[in-house]
Amino acid sequence: MSRLFLVLDTGAAILLVALLFVVYRGRQSARGPLPPGPRGWPLMGNVFDMPATNEWNTFMSWGEKWGDIVSVTLFGQHIVILNSIQHAYDMFEKKSNVYSDRPAITMAGEMVGWDRTLVLLRYGTRFRETRKLFSQLIGTRSQTERFSLHLEHEVHRFLRCILREPTSVLKEIRKTTGAVILKMAYGYEVQEGDDPLVDLVDRAVDEFSISTRPGAFLVDTFPILRHVPAWMPGASWKKKAKVWADDLEMTCNVPYAFTQQQMSAGTAIPSFTSTHLESNPVPEKEIVIKNAAFSLYSAGADTTVSAISTFFLAMTCYPEAQRKAQAEIDAVIGNDRLPTLADRDKLPFVTALCCEVLRWQPVAPLGVPHCPVADDFHAGFLIPKGTIVFPNIWKFLHDPDTYANPFDFEPERFIASPGKTAEKDPRQIVFGFGRRICPGMYLADASLFISCAMSLAVFDISKVVRDGKVIEPVIDYTSGTISHPRPFEFSIKPRSANAEALITAMHETRER
Numbered sequence: 137m138s139r140l141f142l143v144l145d146t147g148a149a150i151l152l153v154a155l156l157f158v159v160y161r162g163r164q165s166a167r168g169p170l171p172p173g174p175r176g177w178p179l180m181g182n183v184f185d186m187p188a189t190n191e192w193n194t195f196m197s198w199g200e201k202w203g204d205i206v207s208v209t210l211f212g213q214h215i216v217i218l219n220s221i222q223h224a225y226d227m228f229e230k231k232s233n234v235y236s237d238r239p240a241i242t243m244a245g246e247m248v249g250w251d252r253t254l255v256l257l258r259y260g261t262r263f264r265e266t267r268k269l270f271s272q273l274i275g276t277r278s279q280t281e282r283f284s285l286h287l288e289h290e291v292h293r294f295l296r297c298i299l300r301e302p303t304s305v306l307k308e309i310r311k312t313t314g315a316v317i318l319k320m321a322y323g324y325e326v327q328e329g330d331d332p333l334v335d336l337v338d339r340a341v342d343e344f345s346i347s348t349r350p351g352a353f354l355v356d357t358f359p360i361l362r363h364v365p366a367w368m369p370g371a372s373w374k375k376k377a378k379v380w381a382d383d384l385e386m387t388c389n390v391p392y393a394f395t396q397q398q399m400s401a402g403t404a405i406p407s408f409t410s411t412h413l414e415s416n417p418v419p420e421k422e423i424v425i426k427n428a429a430f431s432l433y434s435a436g437a438d439t440t441v442s443a444i445s446t447f448f449l450a451m452t453c454y455p456e457a458q459r460k461a462q463a464e465i466d467a468v469i470g471n472d473r474l475p476t477l478a479d480r481d482k483l484p485f486v487t488a489l490c491c492e493v494l495r496w497q498p499v500a501p502l503g504v505p506h507c508p509v510a511d512d513f514h515a516g517f518l519i520p521k522g523t524i525v526f527p528n529i530w531k532f533l534h535d536p537d538t539y540a541n542p543f544d545f546e547p548e549r550f551i552a553s554p555g556k557t558a559e560k561d562p563r564q565i566v567f568g569f570g571r572r573i574c575p576g577m578y579l580a581d582a583s584l585f586i587s588c589a590m591s592l593a594v595f596d597i598s599k600v601v602r603d604g605k606v607i608e609p610v611i612d613y614t615s616g617t618i619s620h621p622r623p624f625e626f627s628i629k630p631r632s633a634n635a636e637a638l639i640t641a642m643h644e645t646r647e648r
C-alpha cells in the first residue's frame with residue numbers, strides 16, 4: 137500500500153512540477169519572443185521531435201527551416217540550437233560573462249557524479265581554480281611542447297605494436313592516448329597488453345557520452361524523478377545511474393591512490409598530481425587537484441581517440457590525400473628518420489590534413505552546451521536564464537558558405553594559393569568557445585599531428601581487398617557527446633623494408 141502511495145505521490149509531484157513549468161515558461165515567453173522552432177505539444181513540448189541518433193543532422197535541418205537560432209522545449213526546459221558560427225562567437229565569446237555556465241544535468245552530473253569534472257563544473261570559484269591548474273600545465277603551445285618527447289615516444293610504441301599486430305590499430309590508439317595522459321596526470325606507465333586503468337576509464341567515458349546525450353533521460357527535465365525508487369517499472373535508468381556512479385568513483389580514485397602510494401614509496405614519476413601534492417595542499421585544494429587530474433584524463437583520452445580513428449578512416453577512403461602527405465614527408469624529412477613535433481611548421485600539407493580530419497567528422501558534433509546565468513536578448517530573441525544552448529559544431533564545419541564541398545575530404549582547402557585564400561581553420565571551431573574553450577586543445581593538436589605524421593611516414597593505409605573485391609569502409613558515426621567512427625575495415629602495411637627498420641630502430645634507441 138505504501139508503495140502505491142509513493143507511486144501516486146510521485147505522479148502527482150510530476151504533474152505539479154509540469155504545470156508550474158508551463159505557467160512559468162508562459163510568463164517568460166511573454167517577456168520577449170523565443171527563437172522559432174518546431175511546434176511542440178502542450179506540456180511535453182518537443183519530446184517527439186527530438187532525434188534519437190545523429191542529433192546534429194536533425195538540428196541542421198531545423199536550421200534550414202527555422203533559421204540560425206532554433207528553440208525547442210522539453211517539458212518546459214528551453215533548448216536552443218545555434219546553426220551559425222557567428223552566433224556562437226557573439227554569444228559565448230562576446231557575452232562570456234553570461235554564457236559560461238553549464239546546465240545542471242541531473243543524470244550525468246548529480247546522479248552519476250560527472251559534475252565533479254571540469255567539463256560539467258558550474259561557473260564559479262572551483263571552475264576558475266581548475267582552469268588555472270590546466271592552463272599552468274598545457275595552456276599554450278609552448279607549454280605543451282615540454283611533453284613532445286613523451287608524445288613521440290608513445291607514438292613510436294604505437295607504430296611498433298601496429299607492425300607486430302596490424303589488426304589492433306583501433307585498440308592501440310586507445311592505449312596510446314591513455315598512456316600519454318595517464319603519465320602526465322598521474323605518472324602511471326601503462327602495461328604491455330591490456331591495461332586495467334585504460335579499460336576502466338574507457339568504460340566510464342563511454343558512459344559519460346551516453347548519459348549526456350540531449351533528451352536521453354527524463355530525469356534531466358524533471359529532477360524530482362531522481363526520487364523514484366529503482367524497483368518501479370520503467371526506472372531501470374536508476375540502476376544504470378548507480379552502476380555508472382560506481383564506475384566513475386573507481387576511475388577517479390584508483391589512479392589517484394596509485395600516485396599517493398608511489399609518492400610515499402619515493403618512486404613517483406613527476407606528474408600533474410605529484411607536483412601539486414608535494415606542496416601539501418589543504419583538503420579543499422586536494423579535492424580540486426584530484427578532480428582536475430581526473431578531468432584531464434576523462435576529457436582528453438576519448439576525444440583524441442576519436443580524432444585519430446577518423447584519420448585512419450579518412451586515409452582509407454582518400455588515397456590521394458595520403459599520397460600527397462607521404463610525398464611531403466619524404467621530401468622534407470627523408471627516409472632515415474621519423475617526423476617529430478619540431479617538424480610541424482615544415483609540413484604544411486600534413487598540418488592541413490590534420491585540420492581536415494578535425495573538420496570532416498568533428499569529435500564533439502554538438503560541443504558541450506553552455507548555459508546563460510541571466511536572461512539575454514540576442515538577435516531579437518529572448519534566451520531565458522537556464523536555457524541549454526548547443527553550438528551545432530557539425531553544421532558550422534559543413535556550412536557551404538564557409539567550406540567548399542563540405543562533405544569531401546580536401547586538406548588543400550587550408551592551403552592558400554595564388555588567387556585562393558585558405559578556408560577557415562577548424563581549430564577555431566572544434567574546440568568550443570569563450571571561457572569554456574577546450575583547455576586541452578594544444579595537447580590534442582600535437583597528439584593528432586604526431587600520430588598522423590609518424591603513421592604516414594612508415595605505413596600505407598588502404599581499403600581491404602577480399603577475393604579480388606575492394607571492400608568499401610562504412611562511414612558511420614556513433615551518437616552522443618563524443619562521436620566515434622563505428623568499426624571499419626582497412627589494411628595497413630609498412631611502406632618499405634626501410635620503413636620497417638625505422639620503426640624498430642627508433643624504438644631501440646628510445647628505450648635504451
Ligand code: HEM
Pocket residue numbers: 254255256257317431432433435436437439440443499500503504505506566567568569570571572573574575576577579580581
Ligand atoms: C581532438 C580532441 C579534442 C576535441 C575536439 C575537444 C573538444 C572540446 C570541446 C568542443 C569542448 C567544449 C568547449 C565549450 O564548452 O565550448 C571541450 C571541453 C573540454 N576539453 Fe576538450 N577536446 C579535445 C581534446 C581534449 C584534451 C586532450 C583534453 C585534456 C587533456 C581536453 C580537456 C577538456 C576539458 C577539461 C574540457 C572542459 C572545459 C570546461 O568546461 O571549462 N580536451 N573540448
